[in-house]
Amino acid sequence: MEFVVDFRGEKLVLTDKPDLKKIYIEFNNTCNLNCKMCYRQTWKDEVGNMTDEIFDKLMEDLKAFPHLKTVVVGGIGEPTFHWRFKEWIQRLAERGYYIKITTNGTMIDDELAKFLVDLNIGEVIISVDSPDENVFADIRGISLSTVFDATRRILEYRRKKSKAFPRVLWEMVIMKENFDLVEEEIKKAAEFHLSGLILSNVIPFSENVKDEPIYPLLPCEASKLKDKIYLWSVNYGVRVEIPEFTIKSERYCPFALDKATVIGWDGEVLPCYRLAHSYTEWIFGEPVEVQRYSFGNIMNESLYDIWNKPEYRLFRFKVNTYQVPDCATCDLKGRCELMQTTWSDCWGNTPSCSSCLWYHRFSLCP
Helix, strand or coil: CEEEEEECCEEEEEECCCCCCEEEECCECCCCCCCCCCHHHCCCCCCCECCHHHHHHHHHHHHHCCCCCEEEECCCCCHHHCCCHHHHHHHHHHCCCEEEEEECCCCCCHHHHHHHHHCCCCEEEEECCCCCHHHHHHHHCCCHHHHHHHHHHHHHHHHHCCCCCCEEEEEEEECCCCHHHHHHHHHHHHHCCCCEEEEEECCCCCHHHCCCCCCCCCHHHHHHHHHHHHHHHHHHCCCEECCCCCCCCCCCCHHHHCCEEEECCCCEEECCCHHHCCEEEEECCEEEEECCCCCCECCCCCHHHHHCCHHHHHHHHHHHCCCCCCHHHCCCCCCCHHHHECCCCCCCCCCCCCCCCCCCCCCCCC
16 A cells, blocks of 8 residues: 655655564563663553463564564563563564563573573673662662673573573663763673673653763763773773764664564554653653553554554654654753653654654663
8 A cells, every 4th residue: 555745845655565674572561670760760651461362463463574583572671570471482483583682680590591592582681780789789779699690690501502692781771870880881791701782871760860861961072982982892892882972963763764663561553662651751851741652552453554554654754764853952942842742743743753862872772
């Protein structure tokens, strides 16, 4: 089916395509931790777990996408906390997908570590926000040894089986509290011989941490900081993904550009992590009410039909071609009521990505 859009005086034709390449699946939004910078601190969503009926329907719908290669299991909840975790991961692995699992590491015992290695999972990304015991405990509320032990279990069993997978990475959310520990984190990652480290700036989801971001820096300061982190990466031999620290006119949405979508625990089809839940963000010190936005539910329509809805295709096109205003560079920043919510913007887009800090790569997604 073709969808014709009047774009700047020209006719733009958008066609149905089975071109979904990456999918994020939220097994649950329940979690066994209560981290200080998590948007569970201010969210307004119902708590729940994906059912067998929803997962079975999703597995059936995924058959319509021959280009789908990567499945990321994670989200706001802790996926290993779901009682079907091992069964569903195995079913996804049997399809040949490259599977990434984002986890806080607390549930990775010897049995689960062996399961992940034996199944040749692609990546396990563990949240480690500090190499310092006291700072980590303050952020996550658990002992640092918990995530170190989880990391060690996977790596030791992988070596024992002479396997290359899963690749094990850490993710560190940078804020003022742990910023001085970035080099030590990279050094510790090297000691574990990790496959990489993802650095991502904090996006404040509660007023208590609204002053924690180290961004935005002046361009010259941001460049020096990125160079410093890059040199640490080279010196210690660890691949580090580095976020932006200054506002740039160039924007990049990893969901729209990578042809990805998010499936919520309740079957809702969501455009990205940011719009997967309703909560409050503090953007450059100002509160923004983020509203969950769904393009449909797979229990009511097929994922193929939802992915190819005219409004969803037009949304992805606009995001990829920057047909979205940029609140970060606007002279009315901090004084415009349209920035107070994600429902719409001054260009008439619904939902709006105009204030999104992921779009500016201040925060990175796996």
